[in-house]
Amino acid sequence: MHSPARIVVTRDVPDAALKVLHDAGDVRVSGEDRPLRPEELREAVAGASAVVTMLHDRIDNAFAEAAGPGLRVVSNVAVGYDNIDVPALRAREVVVTNTPGVLTDATADLTFGLLLAVTRRLGEAERLLRAGTPWSFHLGFMLGTGLQDKTLGIVGLGQIGQAVARRALAFGMRIAYTGRKRVTEDVEKALDTTYLTMDELLREADVVSLHCPLTPATRHLINAETLRAMKPGAFLVNTTRGPVVDEPALAEALAGGVIAGAALDVFEKEPEVEPRLLTMENVVVTPHLGSATVETRTEMALLAARNVASVLAGNGPLNEVRA
Numbered sequence: 001m002h003s004p005a006r007i008v009v010t011r012d013v014p015d016a017a018l019k020v021l022h023d024a025g026d027v028r029v030s031g032e033d034r035p036l037r038p039e040e041l042r043e044a045v046a047g048a049s050a051v052v053t054m055l056h057d058r059i060d061n062a063f064a065e066a067a068g069p070g071l072r073v074v075s076n077v078a079v080g081y082d083n084i085d086v087p088a089l090r091a092r093e094v095v096v097t098n099t100p101g102v103l104t105d106a107t108a109d110l111t112f113g114l115l116l117a118v119t120r121r122l123g124e125a126e127r128l129l130r131a132g133t134p135w136s137f138h139l140g141f142m143l144g145t146g147l148q149d150k151t152l153g154i155v156g157l158g159q160i161g162q163a164v165a166r167r168a169l170a171f172g173m174r175i176a177y178t179g180r181k182r183v184t185e186d187v188e189k190a191l192d193t194t195y196l197t198m199d200e201l202l203r204e205a206d207v208v209s210l211h212c213p214l215t216p217a218t219r220h221l222i223n224a225e226t227l228r229a230m231k232p233g234a235f236l237v238n239t240t241r242g243p244v245v246d247e248p249a250l251a252e253a254l255a256g257g258v259i260a261g262a263a264l265d266v267f268e269k270e271p272e273v274e275p276r277l278l279t280m281e282n283v284v285v286t287p288h289l290g291s292a293t294v295e296t297r298t299e300m301a302l303l304a305a306r307n308v309a310s311v312l313a314g315n316g317p318l319n320e321v322r323a
């Protein structure tokens with residue numbers, strides 16, 4: 001008789017997903033309430049057929065080597081997979097999967113929350129009240145920037161970028177986008193959007209929102225030079241991956257009034273944040289909460305578990321990453 005497949009989960013997942021995994025094999029969940037260190041991760045995955053990973057796990061050749069020849073699937077509980085050396089795993093015939101779709105709305109909602117927070121100074125306003133600072137209503141008090149008729153420049157009009165565009169349309173914004181490739185004419189029409197080059201978008205957008213994946217081509221896409229190319233009164237929103245923005249350059253640009261403000265859910269060296277950003281009133285920060293709703297995180301974990309179950313059952317992955 002075959003022994004059950006060994007399934008390793010690198011950080012706790014909701015019960016609904018655990019149930020799917022228990023039905024598929026022998027499950028070991030990390031007992032640590034923190035990311036595993038690389039050596040702990042390698043030790044934990046020895047002999048695994050499947051590993052359910054998080055975006056902070058570095059999945060590379062050393063990981064695959066440690067897991068051994070029985071490794072069949074790595075299922076990342078995230079849509080992004082910049083933590084995984086996909087070609088290295090594919091070369092070993094290990095299937096890599098992710099969780100697209102289920103987190104689109106939650107991430108777009110959070111993006112819009114941040115966009116409103118930074119343009120209407122919500123963090124600053126809350127800090128003012130909590131500090132007990134005296135205030136009274138007057139016509140010039142804590143004025144923000146209105147969104148109506150302003151241009152939202154979306155970098156990467158994929159599923160999340162499109163969901164952000166739909167929300168922005170409801171707020172009366174105009175939508176421009178740039179990216180590696182154009183979307184179909186139907187999508188452009190539905191979102192009433194125009195494709196611009198990166199340079200044009202930076203020149204025209206009142207708010208630039210980043211939705212491209214992190215790749216060698218997008219690392220530090222926003223840097224001192226591209227920040228200088230933005231409108232002086234513009235805002236930057238980042239809910240994709242921290243390293244798309246050169247964080248020290250952003251702090252420099254904000255300090256020098258090159259742009260008006262920034263709202264960031266992701267950081268270059270998570271969980272660290274460039275300290276200067278934390279001192280600035282025109283910066284809104286949240287700790288990687290894009291997909292953080294009960295419903296969405298449950299769906300993400302369930303999809304990751306179903307990917308594992310499907311591969312182990314010999315039915316192939318539901319969401320294979322091939323890049």
Ligand code: DGY
Pocket residue numbers: 055077078079080081103240289290291292
């Ligand atoms: C993802 O799925 O890539 C997110 O960053 C996690 O919410």
